[in-house]
Amino acid sequence: MSNVPMTVSGEAALRAELERLKKVDRPRITAAIAEARAHGDLKENAEYHAAREQQSFAEGRIMEIEGKLASAQVIDVTSIPKSGKVIFGTTIDLINLETDATVTYRIVGEDEADVKQNLISVGSPIARALIGKEEGDVVIVRAPGGDVEYEIDQVHHI
Template identity: 85%
Template sequence: MSKVPMTAQGEKALREELEQLKKVDRPRIVQAIAEAREHGDLKENAEYHAAREQQSFAEGRIMDIEGKLSHAQVIDVTAIPPTGKVIFGVTVDLINVESDDTVTYRIVGDDEADAKQNLISVNSPIARALIGKEEGDVVVVRAPGGDREYEIDQVRHI
């Protein structure tokens, strides 16, 4: 499997979640299963079944995170000298050519993307249109809602 780009912050967040799952959640769930077993008949024991379901979810998430981390190519954009070009990991200020509205996006890996926090996937239509462009360039973004023109106002390595 090929490497998947990920920011240093994204890797840190995944490692913290993995630590939480392994060192806090897993022991808590095992304890809950042990306590539920003490209550007797497991067929009709809702606490036992709920704890087993939590365990299944936690173990699945642990495997998912470990898989993502094993295929991650961590890119620390702060270690790259600023060039004014849009690359993975940078924060970009855009001006909508039609409305003069300003929007800021940070280009991140697929697993880190969160539109509510203006974190866009490197594979999104906006990011694909921006990669390789420079400050001052006008970019046409072909999105499902129609074409939009943006001017790249500033590229920041944060």
Template identity: 85%
Template structure:
């Protein structure tokens, strides 16, 4: 499997979630299964089946996170010499050429992406258009509603 790019904060968040799943959720679910077993007949025991389903989801998520962390390529952008170019982990201020609206995005790994917090995936169309460009460059982003032109106003390595 290939390396998964991830920011330092993204790795920390996944490790925190993994810790929660293993140390808090797993014992709670195991206890719920034990309590449901005490109620007798397992065929018609909704509590037992619900707890087993929770256990399945929890264990699946644990395996998924462990896999991602084992393949993670953690990139600390603050340790990369500033070149002025847009790279993974940078924060970019954009100006829509047509409407002159401004927006700020940080380019992060796929698991960290959250458009509501202006965190965009490195594999998104906007990020792919921005990577390697510099302040003052105009990029064309192929969006579902048509091409959108943005001017790169500022690039920050935060």
């Protein structure tokens, strides 16, 4: 299994979710199953089937998170010397050369990506176009709606 890049905050969020699933959700679901069993006939017991479905989802998510954490390569961008280059974990201010609109993105791991919060996946077309470039460079991003030309205004190692 290959290493999956992840930021320090992304790892912390996954560990917090894993902790919640194991220490809060798992005991709550187990108690709900026990209570539903006490009601008798399991064939027609909707509460029992709903609790078992929740248990299945929670256990699957626990296994998924444990797998991701086992193969995670946590990268602390603050410990990397600042070079002005776009690398994993950096925050980039871009200027759309067609519209002069400014946008800021942070390049993060697949699980951390959230476009609404301007967190883009390292595997996204825009991140792939930006990696390795420097402040002042012009990049062309091949997007589904057509090519977009950006100038890298600033690179922040936050």
